[in-house]
Amino acid sequence: MRLILVLALALLSAPALAETRVPESRAEISLSFAPLVRDAAPAVVNIYARRVVAARRSPFADDPFFGEFFRDFGQSQPRVQNSLGSGVILSDDGIVVSNYHVIGEATDIRVVLNDRREYSASVLLSDEQSDLAILQLEGAADMPHLALRDSDTVEVGELALAIGNPFGVGQTVSSGIVSGLARSGLATGNLRGYFIQTDAPINPGNSGGALIDIEGRLIGINTSILTRSGGSNGIGFAIPASLVAQFVTQARDGQDRFLRPWAGINGQAVDADLSDSLGLARPGGVVISELEPLSPFAAAGLAVGDVIAAVDGQPVNTPAEMIYRMSVRGIGARVAVDYVRAGRPAEARVTLIAPPDEPPREELVLGREALFEGLRLARLNPALRDELGLEAGEGVIVLDPGAAGARIGLRAGDILQAVGRYGIERPADVARTLRQASGRVALQVLRGNRRVALRFRV
Numbered sequence: 001m002r003l004i005l006v007l008a009l010a011l012l013s014a015p016a017l018a019e020t021r022v023p024e025s026r027a028e029i030s031l032s033f034a035p036l037v038r039d040a041a042p043a044v045v046n047i048y049a050r051r052v053v054a055a056r057r058s059p060f061a062d063d064p065f066f067g068e069f070f071r072d073f074g075q076s077q078p079r080v081q082n083s084l085g086s087g088v089i090l091s092d093d094g095i096v097v098s099n100y101h102v103i104g105e106a107t108d109i110r111v112v113l114n115d116r117r118e119y120s121a122s123v124l125l126s127d128e129q130s131d132l133a134i135l136q137l138e139g140a141a142d143m144p145h146l147a148l149r150d151s152d153t154v155e156v157g158e159l160a161l162a163i164g165n166p167f168g169v170g171q172t173v174s175s176g177i178v179s180g181l182a183r184s185g186l187a188t189g190n191l192r193g194y195f196i197q198t199d200a201p202i203n204p205g206n207s208g209g210a211l212i213d214i215e216g217r218l219i220g221i222n223t224s225i226l227t228r229s230g231g232s233n234g235i236g237f238a239i240p241a242s243l244v245a246q247f248v249t250q251a252r253d254g255q256d257r258f259l260r261p262w263a264g265i266n267g268q269a270v271d272a273d274l275s276d277s278l279g280l281a282r283p284g285g286v287v288i289s290e291l292e293p294l295s296p297f298a299a300a301g302l303a304v305g306d307v308i309a310a311v312d313g314q315p316v317n318t319p320a321e322m323i324y325r326m327s328v329r330g331i332g333a334r335v336a337v338d339y340v341r342a343g344r345p346a347e348a349r350v351t352l353i354a355p356p357d358e359p360p361r362e363e364l365v366l367g368r369e370a371l372f373e374g375l376r377l378a379r380l381n382p383a384l385r386d387e388l389g390l391e392a393g394e395g396v397i398v399l400d401p402g403a404a405g406a407r408i409g410l411r412a413g414d415i416l417q418a419v420g421r422y423g424i425e426r427p428a429d430v431a432r433t434l435r436q437a438s439g440r441v442a443l444q445v446l447r448g449n450r451r452v453a454l455r456f457r458v
Contacts (some may be wrong), residue, residue: 033161037173040204042114042144042214043089044171044209047135048119049106050082056063059249085266086164087111087135090148090248094140096121097244098208099223099274100131108111111137113144114171125251127258129389130221130327132239134251146210149217151240151328152314154178154196162200162222162236164209176200176234178219182321183237194324195237196220202236211238219242242328246317249330261326261352262370262382263331264295266392269318278307279343284317285309294356294382298347302339309345326352355382364427366402371458372410374402380415388413393446396424408456411447418444 079331085102089095096111103109109121119137126133137143158178164171180197198211202222211220220238250258267286268274275283285307291298302308308316311325312335329335329352337348363378376399378384385393393415401410419433420441443454 010223015375023352033173033175036212036214036216037161037163040146040161040174040210040212041163041171043146044114045087045089045096045436046112046165046171047085047087047096047102047208048082048110048112049085049103051104075413081398084165084168084205085207086205086212086222088208088221089137089143089145090218090244091145092141092143094137094143095124095145095248095251096117096135096137097221097247098133098135099221100126100128100133102208103133103135104128109135111135119268125247125255125258127247130239130243130247130258132221132244132247132258134247137343146212146216146218148241148245149213149219151196151219151242154181154213154219154240156181159214160198160200160219161212161214162198162202162209163212164202164222166201166203166205168205172206174201179235182317194240194243195223196240196357198238199234199451200236201234206236214457215340217241219344240324240328243324243442246328246330259331259354260323260386261329261331262295262355262386263323263326264292264382265297265302267308267319267322278305280307280340284315285340286316286319292382294358296350296353297337297348300337302337302348303341305341308337309340311335313338328425352411355386357381357383362427363399366431366434369435370431371437372402372404372408374400374401375405375430376400377416377430379426395446396430409452409454410443410445413447414452415446417446419452444453 028279083102085098087096087098090097103123104126111119111121119140121135121137124134124136131409156178160176160178162174164172176199178196179199183195183197196211196219200211202225206222209222210218211222213219218241220240221244222236222238224237226235231319247258265288267288269276270280270283270285270287272283274287287307288304289300291302291304308322311314312329314325316322316325331352331354334349334351337350339346339348339381359379359381361378361381361384363376366372366375369425378399379397380395380397396416398410398412398414398416400412420437421432422433424430437458440455440457445452445454
């Protein structure tokens with residue numbers, strides 16, 4: 001009897017626990033997403049992009065012998081290619097975010113709002129690697145837009161809605177949950193990054209559309225699906241809103257391409273086998289395998305063999321995840337880096353920098369006196385690698401092979417390593433060794449991950 005009395009008093013002293021409330025709307029009675037969609041949908045747009053695709057190259061175009069015979073064979077006219085995708089308005093003056101693969105290299109971009117208004121758009125900033133692009137609607141004002149949510153506050157299990165234009169059928173909403181975070185192993189085409197995973201159905205045409213939470217805030221930009229059939233299998237990926245915010249900031253600052261902070265390190269994820277050899281209690285982090293002299297991590301005291309565990313308090317378990325953490329902070333930020341050295345935890349403060357333009361590029365164009373007139377070369381450095389989208393590499397790169405270089409098979413992007421038996425370190429070395437060449441000569445070239453020998457006679 002006494003226990004019952006105590007429970008009764010406890011309930012009377014905590015009226016909030018027993019409080020009942022009458023539903024205030026029909027939506028609350030039916031548990032509908034309709035009010036949320038009604039507010040968010042006007043900020044999600046359809047994007048129609050048109051690009052001119054170059055004529056298909058002959059497979060013999062770079063062959064020094066057959067190229068002459070097949071020069072005019074199978075030539076086709078450039079053709080117009082149309083693409084359809086989605087986008088999200090982020091400001092009242094018409095800033096729109098979409099995927100690079102929706103608008104990349106487009107010559108004409110048309111944006112259609114939910115209320116059927118149409119605007120022409122121009123690209124302010126784009127980045128193929130992140131698969132993001134920032135657009136500006138021409139003549140736009142007082143536009144509906146979505147607020148961005150800090151991606152680090154998103155949790156697995158949250159309700160999420162995907163809004164876009166799948167298969168071009170018109171604006172469509174699908175629901176699901178956030179089914180995973182820190183997905184950084186995905187690689188689709190040139191897309192490398194860090195993603196939010198959702199089971200909200202995403203299909204072709206949803207690219208660039210919104211993934212929102214139950215408060216109508218943007219948590220990600222839908223970008224790809226994991227599928228074997230071409231349709232949604234319940235595993236979709238969205239680019240986090242925190243990275244989108246950094247893109248918008250750089251676009252408003254006048255950048256036309258995304259500038260990532262430069263780490264100056266090569267590293268790999270620490271798995272179970274590697275963690276044992278490093279003396280770690282559990283797998284995790286990124287172990288530094290190479291460290292460039294100008295790296296800000298080297299300046300902060302880190303060394304080869306150290307294991308980077310966290311950036312600004314957020315754990316990092318892959319190189320892509322570490323670059324993401326740096327990218328959302330931006331160039332000039334000073335971040336705390338937790339790392340492990342010889343089994344002991346340590347911390348450093350690292351100032352994030354742009355890729356340095358050092359050593360000097362020493363760009364050189366060979367003249368008439370050279371074997372390959374018009375061949376344009378430069379010395380690779382971090383800034384040039386970033387501009388060309390190269391992850392690594394040292395030496396002399398071909399910026400333009402010129403007519404004579406193209407005839408023996410040289411291509412833009414080739415890295416020259418040797419002329420005959422002479423090694424190459426700087427552009428001037430190429431000019432000097434070519435002047436001394438005689439008889440049959442071979443150019444040793446690194447093309448992607450392949451080593452190629454291009455032979456010619458002087």
